[in-house]
Each structure stands twice: as C-alpha cells, then as structure tokens.
Amino acid sequence: SLSKAAFGVKFDGQQQQQHHGTAAAAAEPAAKRPKNGLPVESVRRELLYLVESHATVVVVGETGCGKTTQIPRFLHEAGWTADGYQVVCTQPRRVAAVSIAQRVADEMGVAVGTTVGYGVRFEDASNQATTRIKYVTDGLLLREMMDDPLLTKYSVIMVDEAHERSLATDTLLGLLKKVQRRRPDLRLVISSATLEVDRLVAFFDSSTVRGKAAAAAAAGGGGAPSRTPAVVSIPGRVYPVQVHYLLDNCSDYVQAAVQTVVDIHREDVPGDVLVFLTGQEEVESAVRMLDEEARRLARSRLQYKLMAAPMYAGLPGAQQRLALEPAARGVRKVVVATNIAETSLTIEGIVYVVDCCFVKQRAYNPIVGLESLLVAPTSKASCMQRAGRAGRVRPGHAFRLCTEESWQQLLPKASVPEMQRSDLAGLLLQLKALGIDNIMRFDWLAPPPAEAAVRGLELLHALGALDGDAKLTPSTGTLLAELPLEPQLGAALLAAATRFGCCQELLTLAGMLSVPAVWASPAAVGGKRALEEAKAKFAAAEGDLVAFLNVHRAWLEHGKSHRWSSRNGIHQHGMLRAAEVSQQLCRKLKRMGLDTNSSCEGDVDKVLKAVTAGLFMNAAQFDHTEYDPRASSDAGSNVYRLLRHMQPGRPLKLRIHASSVLARTRPQLLLFLRCQQNDEGWYEMQAVTAVEPDWLTELAPGVFQKL
Numbered sequence: 001s002l003s004k005a006a007f008g009v010k011f012d013g014q015q016q017q018q019h020h021g022t023a024a025a026a027a028e029p030a031a032k033r034p035k036n037g038l039p040v041e042s043v044r045r046e047l048l049y050l051v052e053s054h055a056t057v058v059v060v061g062e063t064g065c066g067k068t069t070q071i072p073r074f075l076h077e078a079g080w081t082a083d084g085y086q087v088v089c090t091q092p093r094r095v096a097a098v099s100i101a102q103r104v105a106d107e108m109g110v111a112v113g114t115t116v117g118y119g120v121r122f123e124d125a126s127n128q129a130t131t132r133i134k135y136v137t138d139g140l141l142l143r144e145m146m147d148d149p150l151l152t153k154y155s156v157i158m159v160d161e162a163h164e165r166s167l168a169t170d171t172l173l174g175l176l177k178k179v180q181r182r183r184p185d186l187r188l189v190i191s192s193a194t195l196e197v198d199r200l201v202a203f204f205d206s207s208t209v210r211g212k213a214a215a216a217a218a219a220g221g222g223g224a225p226s227r228t229p230a231v232v233s234i235p236g237r238v239y240p241v242q243v244h245y246l247l248d249n250c251s252d253y254v255q256a257a258v259q260t261v262v263d264i265h266r267e268d269v270p271g272d273v274l275v276f277l278t279g280q281e282e283v284e285s286a287v288r289m290l291d292e293e294a295r296r297l298a299r300s301r302l303q304y305k306l307m308a309a310p311m312y313a314g315l316p317g318a319q320q321r322l323a324l325e326p327a328a329r330g331v332r333k334v335v336v337a338t339n340i341a342e343t344s345l346t347i348e349g350i351v352y353v354v355d356c357c358f359v360k361q362r363a364y365n366p367i368v369g370l371e372s373l374l375v376a377p378t379s380k381a382s383c384m385q386r387a388g389r390a391g392r393v394r395p396g397h398a399f400r401l402c403t404e405e406s407w408q409q410l411l412p413k414a415s416v417p418e419m420q421r422s423d424l425a426g427l428l429l430q431l432k433a434l435g436i437d438n439i440m441r442f443d444w445l446a447p448p449p450a451e452a453a454v455r456g457l458e459l460l461h462a463l464g465a466l467d468g469d470a471k472l473t474p475s476t477g478t479l480l481a482e483l484p485l486e487p488q489l490g491a492a493l494l495a496a497a498t499r500f501g502c503c504q505e506l507l508t509l510a511g512m513l514s515v516p517a518v519w520a521s522p523a524a525v526g527g528k529r530a531l532e533e534a535k536a537k538f539a540a541a542e543g544d545l546v547a548f549l550n551v552h553r554a555w556l557e558h559g560k561s562h563r564w565s566s567r568n569g570i571h572q573h574g575m576l577r578a579a580e581v582s583q584q585l586c587r588k589l590k591r592m593g594l595d596t597n598s599s600c601e602g603d604v605d606k607v608l609k610a611v612t613a614g615l616f617m618n619a620a621q622f623d624h625t626e627y628d629p630r631a632s633s634d635a636g637s638n639v640y641r642l643l644r645h646m647q648p649g650r651p652l653k654l655r656i657h658a659s660s661v662l663a664r665t666r667p668q669l670l671l672f673l674r675c676q677q678n679d680e681g682w683y684e685m686q687a688v689t690a691v692e693p694d695w696l697t698e699l700a701p702g703v704f705q706k707l
C-alpha cells in the first residue's frame with residue numbers, strides 16, 4: 001500500500017474506504033457489464049421505451065457509464081432522427097461538446113460534421129442536411145431558440161450534466177418546459193447526478209400542476225406521452241477509492257501536487273494519474289515541473305516513464321488528444337487538468353487522483369454588480385466526483401491536498417448554482433428577446449437572486465437596450481440580443497459601427513477578447529520575464545486594447561506567420577481563432593444591415609470612445625488616498641476604486657492585474673473588461689484601457705454626472 005511518510009508530502013496513514021455510486025454497484029464491480037460494452041447498454045431497451053412513452057426521462061448513472069456518447073446514438077438508431085429530425089445533446093462546457101462529438105464520430109466511423117456534428121459559440125461543425133446527432137453547448141441551444149423558439153428541428157433534446165446547474169442549463173430547463181407544452185412530439189432526456197434527480201422530476205412533473213385531466217388523458221393512451229417524468233438508473237461499474245488527506249496543510253498546492261505525483265510514480269505500480277488544479281497557468285506550470293521530474297526520473301531504474309499532459313479549456317485540439325488518448329506501453333500518463341475533467345470528459349485508465357480541492361469559478365458581487373473569477377475551495381460533492389475518476393479501472397486512490405479537518409470544515413457540501421453567482425445581464429437580454437418579459441415570474445428550476453436580476457436590468461438600461469417599460473429597444477436592444485457577445489462588449493461593437501466609425505477595429509478586438517488567449521503562455525516563451533519583454537514590444541500607453549490592435553496589425557504585416565508568432569510571444573492558435581470570430585461577427589453585423597467597413601485609420605481615440613460606450617460601468621479611478629510614493633511597484637500605489645461606487649462604506653479593492661501592459665503606469669481613470677479576485681480579496685482588473693473623464697460623462701450621462 002502507499003505510504004507517503006518517506007517523501008516530501010505527508011498523507012495520513014489511515015485510508016478511508018469510500019464507495020462511489022450505490023453500495024450494490026461497488027460490491028460487484030464489473031458484474032453487470034454487458035459483454036460488448038458500457039453499462040448504459042444494459043438499459044437501452046428500457047430507456048428507448050420510456051422515451052417513447054414519456055415526455056421527459058431523467059437518466060442517472062456514474063460518470064463514464066456511457067450516457068453522453070451512447071444515448072444520442074441509441075435514439076438515432078431507434079428512428080428518432082427520421083424525417084430530417086436531429087437529436088441534440090447539450091453540454092455546459094465547450095471542450096466537452098467538441099471532444100465528445102469527435103469521440104462519437106470516431107465510434108461510428110464517420111467524420112465530424114457529417115452524421116455527427118457539434119456547435120459551440122463561433123464554431124459550427126454540423127450540416128443541416130446530413131447531421132443527425134449534434135453536441136452543442138447549453139448556451140448555443142439558448143441562442144438557437146432566438147431563431148427557432150420551438151426548436152423544431154429536434155425530436156429529442158438531451159440536457160446533459162444538469163446537476164452542474166450551469167447558468168444556461170438552468171435557464172434552458174425552464175424554457176424547454178414551456179416548449180414541451182406546445183410540442184407534444186418533443187422528448188427531453190435529462191442526465192443528472194443523483195443529487196438533483198428529485199428536483200428535476202418535480203420540476204417537469206406537469207401531471208400534478210396542470211390538472212389531473214391532462215394526466216388521465218395521457219395515461220389513457222391516444223399516443224400522447226405521459227407528463228410524469230420517468231427515471232432510469234444505470235447500474236454502476238465502480239471500484240472503491242481510498243481517500244488520503246495531508247497531515248499538514250500545504251502552502252503551495254501546485255508544488256504539493258507535483259510532489260505527490262512523483263511519490264506515486266516512485267511506487268512503480270501501473271496506473272495513470274489525474275491531477276485537478278484550478279486554471280491554465282497552474283496546469284502549465286505543473287506540467288513544466290513534471291517534465292523536469294520526468295527527465296530526472298528517467299535515470300532511475302523505474303519500469304514506467306512519466307509523461308505529463310495538460311487539459312484545460314483553451315487547449316488546442318491536437319494537444320487535448322494527448323490527454324484523452326491512452327498512453328503508450330510503459331508510460332505513466334499524468335493528466336493535469338482543470339475541473340473540466342471532473343465529469344464531462346472521460347479519461348481512460350486513471351487509478352490515482354490528486355485533488356487540490358480548489359476550483360476557479362464565477363463570483364458575483366450584487367451590491368456593485370461586478371462579476372469576477374475567483375479561486376475558492378470546491379465543494380465536497382465535486383471532490384467526490386473527482387475522487388470517483390480513480391475507480392473506473394480497478395480500485396484506486398485519491399489524494400486530497402489538505403488535511404481532513406480542513407476538508408470537513410472549509411468545503412461546502414454542494415456547489416452554489418451558477419445562477420446565484422453570475423452577472424445576469426446577458427441572460428436577461430436573451431430572455432427578453434424570447435418574449436419572457438417578467439423574468440421574476442418565469443418558471444425557473446431555481447430563481448435567480450432578485451438583487452442580481454435588478455442589477456442586470458440596470459445595466460441593460462444604461463446600455464440603452466431596454467426602454468422605460470423594460471422592453472427591448474429596437475435600435476440597440478434587439479441588435480444586442482442577437483450578438484453572441486457579453487452585452488457590454490456587444491454595445492461597444494455596435495457603437496463602433498454606428499457612431500464612431502471604427503467597426504473594423506472593434507471587430508478585431510471583440511475577436512481577440514472572445515478567445516481564451518492571444519498571448520503565448522509563459523511556458524511557451526521561456527518564462528514570465530520573457531513574456532513581459534515580448535509584450536513590451538506591442539505595449540501602448542492607452543492600455544491592453546490598443547496593444548491588442550498593435551499585435552493584430554503586426555501579425556497581419558507578417559502574413560499571419562506561425563514562426564513570427566512563436567518568436568514574439570503570440571499564441572498563433574488564439575490569433576487564428578480570433579480572426580475567425582471577427583469574421584463571424586462581421587457577417588452578423590452585415591445581416592443586421594450595419595456598415596462594417598469603417599476604420600479609424602489610427603485615430604485610437606475613436607476606438608477608446610466606442611469601448612467607453614460599452615464598458616463605462618467598469619470604470620475605475622486611481623485612489624490618491626492610498627498613494628504611497630515609496631511603495632514598490634506591486635504594493636500600495638496600485639489601488640483603484642470603482643467609479644460608480646464612490647460612496648463610503650467598504651469599497652472594493654481594485655488593482656491592475658500584473659498581466660496588463662498598464663501594470664506599471666497606473667492611469668488616473670481606466671476601464672476594464674474582466675476581473676479576477678486573488679486570495680487576498682483584491683479584484684485584479686484585466687484587459688485595461690485608459691480613458692478620459694469627459695468621455696464617461698458624454699457617453700453615459702445617465703450614470704456619471706460631471707466628474
């Protein structure tokens with residue numbers, strides 16, 4: 001057995017048994033496994049029968065049992081895709097939609113984009129005529145409802161990972177319930193972890209709410225499906241996972257994770273490792289450290305070689321495959337992932353899980369109406385999911401990088417639904433466009449916090465998207481709702497096209513701001529310092545957005561060359577994606593009848609004014625009271641206050657994120673696109689741009705009086 005005491009990271013000796021799934025399933029691993037495949041095969045007939053006879057079927061089963069990859073295919077084979085209909089399956093995560101479609105296409109021996117396709121924001125790999133099974137993000141299906149509110153091309157809609165309670169999935173469920181009433185032929189399949197099953201069944205059970213008569217009619221045949229949801233439980237196939245905790249809390253979980261992997265590797269027992277960290281930077285730095293360790297370990301007489309593979313949302317597809325595909329013989333694969341590997345992606349062969357017990361997620365401050373990203377302790381439920389990934393091949397081990405006491409005390413039982421911790425402006429805008437005017441009376445799976453809804457509506461008002469009666473304005477509101485962008489960025493783009501004559505520039509920016517990264521990772525250019533030097537070449541006194549325009553211009557001048565990009569700290573893949581996004585947005589604007597050709601010809605004030613017209617709510621002012629001339633560059637003198645929240649009390653602590661080209665110059669007044677909270681409670685502003693106070697009063701007079 002594993003004893004960590006000899007190594008740098010000390011885990012407790014007692015190894016607690018932890019079973020995932022039902023006790024029965026754990027007691028007889030693999031027993032129910034059908035000879036040819038996945039556990040879901042054993043419920044195929046039952047499932048198809050229930051889908052036939054029920055409007056809604058809720059499916060429960062362990063991660064990896066085949067729900068996502070097999071159920072749409074069962075439906076396709078059973079004839080639900082006849083007469084030109086499609087079966088669609090939603091995913092809360094973009095990466096999952098893409099890679100699962102790839103997997104299913106491989107299994108069926110077809111190319112992605114033909115019989116099996118996918119659709120995610122800014123990327124459509126499907127074909128109306130040939131695609132029968134389609135994987136999409138939940139957000140994309142919401143968007144599709146704007147053109148086709150009853151989603152008429154789909155015969156079955158599978159809402160996958162409903163227990164994740166993502167913003168778009170929660171909303172979709174409410175909308176689909178309405179669609180069902182108008183389309184008795186539509187079937188819903190909802191997959192969920194056990195945790196949320198009762199809530200979902202109650203929500204979709206319209207036999208009690210809509211009167212007994214309807215239920216009786218349904219039961220009495222006539223072909224109408226039952227309105228009471230059916231539940232299918234897929235027998236699990238899981239092995240026990242032993243959970244280990246640290247004896248002392250660690251100060252650096254990335255370091256501790258790497259050390260734990262090395263310790264596991266030294267035991268020289270086969271089995272791949274899955275490490276959970278919180279974000280791309282952590283993942284890349286851990287992979288870099290593991291690569292070094294692998295070189296060192298290669299000299300020892302171990303049977304297995306160590307191979308680290310990263311897995312996170314922005315990773316190019318080819319590299320993702322490294323993490324997803326089985327390793328070569330004699331190689332121990334270590335997949336270092338963000339929580340995208342928690343439930344939605346299946347990575348085969350995992351026997352060890354190393355869990356930092358943290359997660360990066362959205363947080364929303366409803367008092368000031370500010371959304372940020374925050375690294376926080378994850379929930380116990382998600383830790384159990386993560387641990388469960390180790391028990392799919394044989395009994396496994398999960399190493400949690402905190403003490404058992406901390407784990408018990410600091411982690412919440414379940415994660416807070418995204419609806420409770422998001423900026424709702426974009427969602428409310430879409431609901432308005434779908435004709436849902438009174439969002440507080442909408443049939444929510446769980447309603448959003450009233451305060452957040454009010455803040456969202458306020459923002460939409462300020463952007464000119466809603467009129468005095470909270471109706472969409474034809475000039476701005478309807479156009480904004482159609483743009484697949486955050487409302488603020490969308491408003492900047494519309495302002496550029498209609499008022500400031502710099503549509504081309506804003507299209508470029510919108511593209512670059514909509515992809516995960518356009519700068520290379522520090523790892524790719526040889527460290528943080530090297531990346532800073534690379535960025536300095538494009539830096540602009542106005543800030544990150546003008547720097548982005550500089551990058552883009554230089555990239556074009558060098559013929560979009562990959563070589564040039566990698567030499568200059570630019571993420572080529574990100575640039576190509578950004579260009580693609582810009583083109584799509586451009587086509588969209590053209591369809592709205594807008595002129596997209598205008599360019600500011602180097603007059604960046606025009607660009608900044610357009611940006612101001614969208615981002616004015618995110619204006620921050622340098623705080624002189626906190627100014628300390630002796631402070632080092634990272635300390636006291638980088639303090640900002642949110643401009644529209646100057647009243648006393650407990651103001652937010654804002655500062656410029658170190659990645660910004662303005663991190664050292666500190667303009668008096670700036671706008672930021674996003675922010676991230678660090679562990680000391682600072683809101684660190686990203687994509688920052690300096691602006692003139694006059695512009696704020698001119699462009700958002702309702703919000704700012706003379707400064």
Ligand code: ADP
Nearest residue numbers: 062063064065066067068069070103324346348
């Ligand atoms: P579920 O949705 O129930 O969690 P999936 O349908 O995603 O399960 O996966 C079912 C099985 O398909 C997994 O156990 C795994 O064996 C296999 N699988 C899925 N995706 C991949 C992939 N990208 N590469 C290799 N195997 C995969």
Ligand code: MG
Nearest residue numbers: 067068343344
């Ligand atoms: Mg799945």
